[in-house]
Amino acid sequence: MKYIAEITIMPLKEILDPQGKAVKSGLSNLGIKNISEVRIGKHISLEMEASSKEEAEKNAEMACKKLLANLIMENYSYVVKEA
Amino acid sequence: MKYIAEITIMPLKEILDPQGKAVKSGLSNLGIKNISEVRIGKHISLEMEASSKEEAEKNAEMACKKLLANLIMENYSYVVKEA
Numbered sequence: 791m792k793y794i795a796e797i798t799i800m801p802l803k804e805i806l807d808p809q810g811k812a813v814k815s816g817l818s819n820l821g822i823k824n825i826s827e828v829r830i831g832k833h834i835s836l837e838m839e840a841s842s843k844e845e846a847e848k849n850a851e852m853a854c855k856k857l858l859a860n861l862i863m864e865n866y867s868y869v870v871k872e873a
Numbered sequence: 874m875k876y877i878a879e880i881t882i883m884p885l886k887e888i889l890d891p892q893g894k895a896v897k898s899g900l901s902n903l904g905i906k907n908i909s910e911v912r913i914g915k916h917i918s919l920e921m922e923a924s925s926k927e928e929a930e931k932n933a934e935m936a937c938k939k940l941l942a943n944l945i946m947e948n949y950s951y952v953v954k955e956a
Contacts, residue, residue: 792909798881798916813917816940822932826875827920833881834896837910849905856903857896 792873793840795850799859799866800831834858837873846870875956876921876929882942882949883914917941920956929953 801807810828817825836853840846850868859866884890893911900908919936923929933951942949 800916800918810917813940817919817936820935820939822936824922824932825919825936826922827918829918831916831918833883833914833916834893835883835910835912835914836900836908839907839909849907852903853900853905857899 791840791842793838793843793846793870794873795836795838795846795853795868795870797834797836797850797854797858797866797868798831799834799854799864800829801864805863831864832858843870843872874923874925876923876926876953877956878919878921878929878933878936878951878953880917880919880933880937880941880949880951881914882917882937882947883912884947888946914947915941926953926955 807829809830814825814828836850838846838849840849847870850870854866890912892913896913897908897911919933921929921932923932930953933953937949
């Protein structure tokens with residue numbers, strides 16, 4: 791069966807996000823001035839073949855831990871759904 | 874009132890995603906071989922002060938259109954919720 795894992799990887803709250811700061815001032819220059827914080831991370835969508843939702847979740851977890859996220863600076867979350 | 878807009882920006886389906894291809898082969902090298910497609914985009918969380926959910930959504934929409942997304946190559950979606 792086909793599953794899609796939607797993975798979001800964000801920099802930890804404690805860590806400075808210079809890209810977010812740049813976007814914040816960019817938005818302010820465009821006239822959107824009521825923004826208090828911007829944080830920028832990655833979104834990854836994995837399409838996979840798996841026999842069950844549990845297996846698909848295991849794959850997504852492993853992909854995050856072993857390759858996609860740097861756990862020292864980032865945290866991850868994911869949602870697995872049927873394609 | 875405080876709102877958070879969670880914005881996801883992904884490359885269009887029709888467009889090649891070389892970063893996704895690289896991650897796919899990386900996952901395969903790690904033993905996760907049942908992945909059929911990987912696409913990589915951005916996730917942006919905007920924290921803002923707004924008088925209503927509608928106003929917050931308008932801000933998120935404007936931020937996507939004017940600064941965050943390149944509409945020729947990417948599409949965007951967002952969810953606004955109370956902080």
